[in-house]
Amino acid sequence: MQTTFRKKASKLMLTALAVLATTAALWWGIFGLKPYQPSPEQVQARYDYSAPLAFAPSLKHLGEHAYEIRFNSFDGAPVNGRIKYPSDPAQAKSPFPLLIAFHGLGRSHMRWWQSTYKGGETLEHTHLVTEQALQQGYAVLALDARRHGERKNLEYSVLDLMRDMKLWGKREPYEAMIIDSIKDYRLLLDWLLPQPQIDGRKIQVSGYSMGGQMALILGAQEPRITAVAAIVPPHLDDKVAAVAPLRFAPALADKKLWLLSADDDEVASLQQNQALFEALPGREKKHLRFPGGHILPKDYPAQMRDWF
Structure with a gap:
């Protein structure tokens, strides 16, 4: 029985x-989310943009040589962020080089300015990179990415977007978030770089996690960028081909390229980080490896001193 x-x-x-x-x-x-193979022309078409006829960002003085920036982007979407100078730009004897800063997924541009969040210490310590840049005479610019910070969509959050991509294969909203955020920066650079207080010959870009991914793509899209420092960028393949950094590596020639990675990163393995570094072109590149996971040791910004 x-x-x-x-x-x-x-x-x-x-x-x-x-x-x-x-x-x-x-x-x-x-x-299931499956790889696809867009042509270079198809990818480039998604990064093209047209400036509004009357593009005029508004600036609000915040004190300590910092200004809040607001403007409507190429598609009319409102954009917000901040630029800070190392000293009074009106009194400067020479223009300032510029650091463009990208924040990580689920964060905001404020991570580049603040050491604390909701009463606790921030994890990425990107404010220390800002301090390093200002000490070396750079202006620093950071914007909220789409669906982040003040630009959050409470009816369809970043968590909803990531869930739908992983469960239902909806890659378009994720790719659009990355691409359109990069286009926001490019539009602002068209206006900012001709300003007399900015040295257009030395424009550098850095970002943490998703921001590292975006820094590599902006560097590839923009001949005006002279150096890129990608901090723990996630590994992405052709499932999101339009925003996968490896696809953009060949266009980064003739730039100073630094990759900061973690040996036990949850979003990029040791082998994947090494493959990305090897794909980066040029001789002026450097790979800084750190023990541990996606949150780097607090002192990593000090090791970026020579990148500036």
């Missing part, structure tokens, strides 16, 4: 597993 029961139970379990495997295969076939 017990033997018969066990056989029936085993049969039921095998049937359930077969149904589960079939369902998973069906889900993957319909909804």
Whole structure:
């Protein structure tokens, strides 16, 4: 009797597993995020933009040589951020080089200015990179990426976006968030770089995590960028080909390129980071490796001193 029961139970379990495997295969076939191969022309078309006819960012003085920036982007979307100078730009004897700063996923541009968030110490310590840049005479510019900071969409959050991409294969909202954020910066640079207080010959870009990904792409898109420091960028493949940094590596020639990676990063393995570094062109490149995971040791900004 017990033997018969066990056989029936085993049969039921095998049937359930077969149904589960079939369902998973069906889900993957319909909804799974799959690689695609856009042409270089198709990718470039997504990064092209047209400036509004009357583009005039508003500036609000915040004190200590810092200004809040607000403008409407190429598609009319409102953009906010901040620029800070190492000294009074009106009294400067020479123009300032510029650091463009990208924040990480789920963060905001304020991570480049503040050491604390909601009463606790920030994890990325990008404010120390800002301090390093200001000490070396750079102006620093940071904007909120789309769907972040003041630009959050409470009805469809970044978490919703990432969930739908992983579960239902909806890559377009994620790719659009990255691409359009980069276009926001490019539009502002068109206005900012001709300003007399900015040295257009020395424009550098850095970013943490998603910001590192965006820094590499902006550097590839912009001949005006002279140096890129990508801090723990995530590994992305052709499932999101339009925003995968490896695809943009060849266009980064003739720039100073630094990659800061973690040996046990949760979003990029040691081998994947090494492959990205090897794909970066040129002789003036450097790979700084740190122990631990995606949150780097607090002192990593000090090691970026020579990148400026």
